Amino acid sequence: MRSSFEGYANLSSPIHQWEQKSKIVALLSLIFAFAFVKELVLLPAMILVTASLYILSRLPLSFLLSRLRYPGLFIVGAILFLPFAVGNKIIFSIGFLEIRQEGCLLVGLITVRFICIFTVSLVLFGTAPFLSTIKAMRSLGLPNILIDMMLLAYRYLAELAEMLDKMQLAMKLRGFRFKNLNGRNLNTIASLIGTLLVRSYDRSVLVYQAMILRGYGYQKYNFKNNNKINKISYFASIITLIIAFSLIVAEFLIV
Amino acid sequence: MHVPDGILPPAVAISGYGISGGITWYCLKQIEKQNNPQAQIPRSSLLTAAFFVASSIHIPIPPISIHLILNGLVGALLGYYAFPAILIGLFFQAVMFGHGGLSTLGINGIIMGVPALFAGYLFRFRYLFKTNKKMLQNVLVFAIGCGTLLISAALFTTIVLTNISPDFNSELERNAIFISLFAYSIQAIIEGSITVAIISFLERVKPQLLEGN
Numbered sequence: 371m372r373s374s375f376e377g378y379a380n381l382s383s384p385i386h387q388w389e390q391k392s393k394i395v396a397l398l399s400l401i402f403a404f405a406f407v408k409e410l411v412l413l414p415a416m417i418l419v420t421a422s423l424y425i426l427s428r429l430p431l432s433f434l435l436s437r438l439r440y441p442g443l444f445i446v447g448a449i450l451f452l453p454f455a456v457g458n459k460i461i462f463s464i465g466f467l468e469i470r471q472e473g474c475l476l477v478g479l480i481t482v483r484f485i486c487i488f489t490v491s492l493v494l495f496g497t498a499p500f501l502s503t504i505k506a507m508r509s510l511g512l513p514n515i516l517i518d519m520m521l522l523a524y525r526y527l528a529e530l531a532e533m534l535d536k537m538q539l540a541m542k543l544r545g546f547r548f549k550n551l552n553g554r555n556l557n558t559i560a561s562l563i564g565t566l567l568v569r570s571y572d573r574s575v576l577v578y579q580a581m582i583l584r585g586y587g588y589q590k591y592n593f594k595n596n597n598k599i600n601k602i603s604y605f606a607s608i609i610t611l612i613i614a615f616s617l618i619v620a621e622f623l624i625v
Numbered sequence: 626m627h628v629p630d631g632i633l634p635p636a637v638a639i640s641g642y643g644i645s646g647g648i649t650w651y652c653l654k655q656i657e658k659q660n661n662p663q664a665q666i667p668r669s670s671l672l673t674a675a676f677f678v679a680s681s682i683h684i685p686i687p688p689i690s691i692h693l694i695l696n697g698l699v700g701a702l703l704g705y706y707a708f709p710a711i712l713i714g715l716f717f718q719a720v721m722f723g724h725g726g727l728s729t730l731g732i733n734g735i736i737m738g739v740p741a742l743f744a745g746y747l748f749r750f751r752y753l754f755k756t757n758k759k760m761l762q763n764v765l766v767f768a769i770g771c772g773t774l775l776i777s778a779a780l781f782t783t784i785v786l787t788n789i790s791p792d793f794n795s796e797l798e799r800n801a802i803f804i805s806l807f808a809y810s811i812q813a814i815i816e817g818s819i820t821v822a823i824i825s826f827l828e829r830v831k832p833q834l835l836e837g838n
Contacts, residue, residue, distance in 0.1 A: 375721055398727070405635040405728045441723040444629050455797050456790045476790050483631030484726075491630070491727045495720045513653055515666060519706075520713050522670030523677070527717070530671070530678045551686055556815070560822030563679045563695075567702070567823070568831045570675035571668060578667040587663045 375437070375492075378429050379499045385427035389603040390498045390506040396610035397494040403614035404487050409624045410475060412617060413482045419613055420486040427493045434492060441488065445481050452477050500524060522577070526570075534566055626694060626781045626809075627718065627733050630726030633788050641732030648708055648738065655705040669706040672699075677714045684815060691812050696737045697773030698820050700744030701766075702834060707745055711738040732784060740776040744769045763821050770820025771813040778809035 380386070385393075404416055424434065457472025495503060504524070508517045541562065548555055581587075599607075633641075656662045676699050683690040700707040712734045718724040725733045747769050754761045782805040786798050827834050 401630070401728050402635060402639070405631070405633075405638055408634075437723050441629055441726075448632075452789070455801075472790070480631050480789075484629055485631075487630035487726060487728055488723060491719070491723075494727075500720075513649075515653055515656060515662070516649070516709050516713070518666050519670045519673060519709060520716070522667060523674040523710075523713055524717070526671050526674045527677060530674050531681075534678050534681075549685060551684065551815070553818075556684075556818055557822050559682060559684070560819050561826055563682070563693075563819070564823045564826035564830065566675050566679055567672060567827065567834060570671040571831060571834050574667040574671040577671065578664060581667065 375496055376500055378433060378496055381428050381497070383426060383428040383497070384602055384606070385423065385493060385497045387600070387602050388497075388606045389599055390502045391509055392599060392603045392607040393494060393498070394503070394506055394510065396607040396614075397490055399614040400610050401487050401490055403617040404483055404490070406618050406621050407483060408479065409621055410479060411624060412620055413479070415617065415620075416482060416486045420489045423493050424489055427497050429493065429496055433496070434489060437492060438485070438488065441484075445484055448480055449477050452480075526573070526577075530566065530570060533569060534562075537562055537565060626736065626777060627715070627725030628729040628736070628781065628785060630728050632785060633729060633732065635728075637784070637788050638728045638732060641729065641735055643731070645712065645731035645734040645738070648735070648742075649712065652705045652708045652742070659705075665706065669703055669710055672702060673710040673713055676710070677717060680714075686811065686815075691815070693816065693819065694737070694774055694777065694812075695770075695816065695820070696741040696777060697744040697770040697816065698823060700741030700773065701748035701769060701820075701824070703741075704745045705742075707741040708734070708738040711741055736777050736780045736784065740773040740780075743776070744773045763825070766821045766824045767817040769817075771817030774813040774816045775806070775810065778806060778813070782806065782809075 400419070407413070407416060453469045453473035454467055455470075455473060456476050457470035459471040460468045461471045461474070462469040501521075504517060504521055507520075508514075541558070546558060548559065578586075656665070659665070676695055679695060680693055683692055696707075696711060699710060703710050712730070715725055715730055715733050715737065719726055719730060747765065751762050751765055754765070779802075782802045786801055824835070
């Protein structure tokens with residue numbers, strides 16, 4: 371279940387050396403700037419910035435391609451649907467199907483925007499351990515309850531996924547095959563999910579007791595991030611914020 | 626049912642973050658009012674992880690298969706913790722698998738989380754039914770599981786189709802919304818049935834789990 375998005379978190383690259391807190395602020399600004407872009411003229415600039423970031427991060431191309439597979443299905447859906455549904459200017463027709471110019475341009479815009487935002491997200495979270503990301507979020511002021519829930523959920527994700535796999539394997543060994551949708555099979559699946567919830571609940575009681583014994587709730591956290599911002603982080607953040615701001619300004623000027 | 630990055634205009638994505646932030650603030654305030662809110666954090670976190678894992682179970686509807694969303698059940702079991710739990714689940718999905726997206730995290734949170742909060746409120750009414758009226762309780766739980774998914778589906782299709790392009794043919798847009806809702810209604814019936822079965826299972830095996838809301 372725990373995906374291999376942390377597999378390249380410890381490489382040595384300028385992006386990996388970029389301190390996570392400032393990286394989150396700068397790259398999230400860039401993601402929103404990309405979301406602002408509607409003018410096709412700006413797409414090459416977006417692609418250039420994204421490609422530069424990815425190359426600088428030294429993440430392998432196979433990592434990006436393997437992760438694009440599932441979300442790419444939505445884009446395939448858009449490509450198959452939008453050229454026929456959006457716009458008035460018909461550029462090609464096959465029988466009753468009419469391909470429209472506005473729809474084709476929209477597909478291009480959505481695809482480029484999606485791939486660029488997806489790639490930047492991958493650079494943001496794939497170039498640091500997830501724990502560093504959560505610590506950075508805490509120092510950025512995310513509420514403690516959210517952070518604690520996120521940490522605990524992440525900690526037990528792989529364990530619960532393994533538990534589910536074992537239970538599903540046990541069901542198969544007892545002859546359960548979920549090929550048809552009927553009441554009996556749905557009841558079996560409901561019992562499987564129910565068992566998973568009960569085991570998680572029982573586990574959470576023990577986890578809470580262990581946390582109390584370690585002083586959870588009685589200590590004050592020091593949320594201040596003591597990591598001093600290094601030169602790479604400083605320059606990378608400034609440059610990224612300038613690029614993000616320029617894209618938004620260019621979008622307004624072109625309109 | 627996750628809106629991916631790059632589909633929505635920035636105004637919608639940013640508004641989504643604003644509204645989600647407001648709802649999260651309200652939920653956290655309600656959580657802080659509870660007696661010893663810290664005690665519920667491990668329970669909510671592990672159940673969040675369990676729901677995340679359970680959503681990987683595929684239900685075959687030949688020739689395709691669907692995965693469960695279970696946001697009605699999340700709301701019923703977690704109450705005010707449901708909204709933060711759903712945000713965390715969506716964040717994990719965006720980061721780990723690329724489902725949904727970072728820029729659309731707020732809007733996806735609203736699509737999944739707001740119906741879950743309503744499910745939490747509705748679930749408290751089951752105590753109004755007498756214990757011998759099991760049938761009525763089951764009808765309520767089915768309505769929660771089924772209705773939550775239908776509301777989420779309606780929000781998802783309406784938000785995507787009305788924001789994807791101003792040039793979108795309005796008649797086609799309306800038809801697409803109805804067709805999508807018809808497809809989701811099949812999933813909603815399955816979710817409703819599974820929610821009833823899970824709640825019945827928990828009532829028999831671990832009734833304490835139903836007392837947290």
